[in-house]
Amino acid sequence: MKQVSKSKISFINSLKLKKYRIKEKLFVVEGEKIVSEVLKSNLDIKLICGSPEYLEKNEYDLEKFQDLVFEAKPEEMKKISSFVTPSNVLAIVSMPESRNILYKNEDLYLALDEIQDPGNLGTIIRICDWFGIKNLICSLNSADLYSPKTLQATMGAFLRVNVIYANIAEEIVKFKNNTKNHVFGTFLNGENIYKSSLPKAGFIIMGNEGKGINKNLEAMVDKKLFIPSFSELDIHAESLNVSVASAIICSEFRRNL
Amino acid sequence: MKQVSKSKISFINSLKLKKYRIKEKLFVVEGEKIVSEVLKSNLDIKLICGSPEYLEKNEYDLEKFQDLVFEAKPEEMKKISSFVTPSNVLAIVSMPESRNILYKNEDLYLALDEIQDPGNLGTIIRICDWFGIKNLICSLNSADLYSPKTLQATMGAFLRVNVIYANIAEEIVKFKNNTKNHVFGTFLNGENIYKSSLPKAGFIIMGNEGKGINKNLEAMVDKKLFIPSFSELDIHAESLNVSVASAIICSEFRRNL
Secondary structure: OOEOOHHHHHHHHHOOOHHHHHHHOEEEEEOHHHHHHHHHOOOOEEEEEEOHHHHHHOHHHHHHHHHHEEEOOHHHHHHHOOOOOOOOEEEEEEOOOOOOOOOOOOOEEEEEOOOOOHHHHHHHHHHHHHOOOOEEEEOOOOOOOOOHHHHHHHOOHHHOOEEEEOOHHHHHHHHHHHOOOOEEEEEEEEEEOOOOOOOOOEEEEEOEOOOEOOHHHHOOOOEEEEOOOOOOOOOOOOOOOHHHHHHHHHHHHHOOO | OOEOOHHHHHHHHHOOOHHHHHHHOEEEEEOHHHHHHHHHOOOOEEEEEEOHHHHHHOHHHHHHHHHHEEEOOHHHHHHHOOOOOOOOEEEEEEOOOOOOOOOOOOOEEEEEOOOOOHHHHHHHHHHHHHOOOOEEEEOOOOOOOOOHHHHHHHOOHHHOOEEEEOOHHHHHHHHHHHOOOOEEEEEEEEEEOOOOOOOOOEEEEEOEOOOEOOHHHHOOOOEEEEOOOOOOOOOOOOOOOHHHHHHHHHHHHHOOO
16 A cells, blocks of 8 residues: 655645645545545545555445555644544545526525634534535635535535535525525514514525624515524523524424425 | 732643542633623632733723732733633633532423533533523533533533533433423434424433433433434435534424423
């Protein structure tokens, strides 16, 4: 088995930074579960780097990637890993082109307005996958889909959800031009989500962790919603995590399907 | 203003480890928002360590803690911080005694069976706070409430939710002896949660991130529930994050209140 070279190690390491991922149009997935999903996908694999144990155990699955497979010693895996506990395999993958969304009457869409935390973004992609939301729109200044923390939190769901980075206002115009459906968002002065009659399809905006939905998008929302708190205490529960709020909203839109 | 000493810095650092937190019965909260909530709470504060800017800005609120307040330079804050981006204040706090739960007919209880990730635990405490669940039971081998990542993810909600570490089976026996309510858990062969008629009160068990609910507890569940996936793809969404699943379940129990 070919050993991973020093120059490959430093190349893999460079991909920890967004600017090099963009320049090379490559990203890194790490961990047995996610690598195994990527190997089964249509994505273009550029390199696989694993521990001797991993490579031996997965010999059969790796056969068709033969020239791309390299062995790494534990200390080398530690160098290239993005995590505190390095896993025993990682793969370099070509970024697929993101697909423009063709808005349809029967679909539900989710948009994230300046989500900052990669863990939240990844968790929300996993939520989209679960609730059959095929397209996720992120504002241009949102967290990076290809950061290791985002990919990790998706648990592979990024392979099944089309994530695009775009101007959300422009996407809403396209959505309005192509469907007869409404735009929803959560606001403190919105209607109790549990008492609202929600449609099967539409466009939901979730706001930034700290400051919520931007004013220019708020003006484009047809129906403001609100998740009520059930805390009885005087000192109120202040807010829900944005991924938790996304889950509750998606659940409410889907529960009557 | 008194400067933080080297010995205090190394003492604060020791509290990053669970064994020293338990030995000293102390924990550390970090960040302006959470420290400000702790200062307003009934907790016993042992030390406050902040940047000159923080101490100046919060002079009035800190007056009654005078002897406990120390100034730290940026490089000292960096040393004692548990986070990549150090905040400008942290406080050492006495661990409060956890209160035994007196199970009541009208309350909803949540139990976590071997939750491993501190971020998940903290997010679930925040969910309990939001949904008015006053008591959270963690199995003895669950993630630590007082780890910096857990506290951070609670966003202060740990001040409002009573978290106990206990044998869940024994707690269920107490719950059954003191209420006429049922025990719920999520399982792949459970009833669709959206079609189930859920009561206002009860005892909900959430399982470990990887292996779900332990067999001995499964045997004590009165009603098995299931959160259905709406993914249309052949390759299924595999699972929901445990904190996301907890949020959806709590939302379903509360939505008809």
